[in-house]
Amino acid sequence: MRPTVHDIAAKAGVSLATVDRVLNNRPGVRGVTRDKVERAITTLGYVRDVAAANLAKSRIYPLVFILPEGDNTFMRGLAAEVEAAKVRSAIERTAITMLSVPAFDRAALAAALEKARTLAPAGVAVVAIDAPEVVAAVDRLREDGIAVVTLVSDLPGSSRDHFAGVDNIAAGRTAGTLMGRFLSGREGSVAIVAGAMLVRDHRDRLEGFSAAMAESAPGRRLLPVVEGHDDPAEVEKLLSGLVADHADLAGIYSLGAGNRGLIAALEKAGRQADICAIAHELTPHSRAALASGTLDALLNQDAGHEVRSAIRVLKARADGLAVIGAQERIRIEIFLRDNLPVEPA
Amino acid sequence: MRPTVHDIAAKAGVSLATVDRVLNNRPGVRGVTRDKVERAITTLGYVRDVAAANLAKSRIYPLVFILPEGDNTFMRGLAAEVEAAKVRSAIERTAITMLSVPAFDRAALAAALEKARTLAPAGVAVVAIDAPEVVAAVDRLREDGIAVVTLVSDLPGSSRDHFAGVDNIAAGRTAGTLMGRFLSGREGSVAIVAGAMLVRDHRDRLEGFSAAMAESAPGRRLLPVVEGHDDPAEVEKLLSGLVADHADLAGIYSLGAGNRGLIAALEKAGRQADICAIAHELTPHSRAALASGTLDALLNQDAGHEVRSAIRVLKARADGLAVIGAQERIRIEIFLRDNLPVEPA
DNA sequence: AGATTTCTGATTTACGTACATCAGAAATTC
């Protein structure tokens, strides 16, 4: 049977109260006594029963999630994952508030962060926009002792505790290598469509993609990046134009959201089999397009993993505990039509 | 505040004992009373506090893991994950015993299953070999009410409760599509090396690979499969022979273990840049080979996920609970040099 | 109606930890 506080007390020859004082480092224990207890703890290999401790504490963690509004499926999926976490909040002892802000609107985001601050939560998770006022708002939260985790898109200049998202430079590189190899033995230029260069994740993906393409397909011509603001209709319009204007177009990399627009543009032009298309995020639309062959590869970050990781980190930081970096690293998933997970994404 | 059993008792106008009887469906409650209680439970939205329940029960789950011995890194990694689970067993209320059996030895595996049965555990996880005596041994466990989960390699004809592993047909297909596309615009034959056709996962991968190659690269010539028994030395010998004998060799698919042999064969022949090599399982060796370019792609199943999933399922089955299929599905991971996770695998 | 069986209530103990209170012992200060 695993040791309990009682065993420690017996072993160390002290009372339960003293053990408790040492374990929760409360004052009122002499150095020698503390040592005795700590030795007993290590020799017995005691580990605190977290479940029992939480039960006794009945602590709850008020958390705020700030997500962009918008028509794209990935962000709606992310919101759904936050809702799912809300359902679990009884079990996980969290109390989650969700705030929505207009997409790509730095002022609105800064205002939402300020509002979150007035709620005095234990932690805040935010899909960041890389702008000075946002950095300032995040730093203010941290000064108030509120833990902050950036979600999906990072905010490097700020004092945020953690970034719960993928390495987007690596994601871009992966897309670049795939594109380069899939197009090997084929001529033609490659188009790139982003959401907006204002968000860090898109900038990073572009950087990685360009670098990897330069390595794996040195001569390949890349068209100038266009911005579709993660809006399906806008993306479709932009890409339809590019497809029409560039007869030699061999590949498209869509590094933001708005996959529906990409798919529609390809299929309406009848070029879905011909043009190699690589996009991000597994959604019902992109899944169907991958299965049918309109898309050739899909990179994905698991929104559920990201939300759960953010919650774990926020709780840990609120308790002043360290996080295990390796465990919180979000992996870049690659999907081809052959390894699509069975369940609807 | 979330409702407790006391709230239900008050709401339903019954005693705590009756609520307890309904919740744990113990006998001794009239139909009408049971309904009253159940209505109170749903209207209050009560969810059992699992932590408190486990604390009160202080139940433990004795589990047995049966793994093949052998020199390959993947299986050693799997064993390490089981050890890691052992460390957590205090927290997870499990008591894990690990049994090792010689690789590819059906009689030894059947004997180990029989030995596991005498230990009367709550559940058994086993890396299966597809053979009648193994099926019989698994069925005997199930007849004794012991939950059985196959790990990594499945046993379709048996009465096992669950398979904790990837869809290996899909994995093979994925490798086939990648190979076909990476070799597009290039002549040459493709070699396939397996561990042994005795285990289901290898058979399935071969099937998927052949099918996908036939689709994505119709004319491509596949050499007959060779069996390296997951042994690095044997794999190296076989492949060195193939590389020497087939001057036109353009690709190698290694669907079992023994990556060190594959890597050595390619590098000693100086063909690492030239031949497209796709293998399975992320290990320190394969990671280095992917980074250096000797390997072109790597498919991976996360051993940690598989072990943890197996434990969750075994615990649930031991309690007669259903498992959430979607949550227990193990994904096929694809790694290129660009999306290698940072931590040593 | 009486005996029996089946249901229900009341109460208690336990799980392992947190936390508070109070009294007494030990160390420190003057």
Place this chain on the structure above:
DNA sequence: GAATTTCTGATGTACGTAAATCAGAAATCT
């Protein structure tokens, strides 16, 4: 050596559930 301060022990309650016991109520059978 007395007064103070600091430490330690003893004890109890709480968290939410499980599980057992015993007594009494209700339903069923004879």
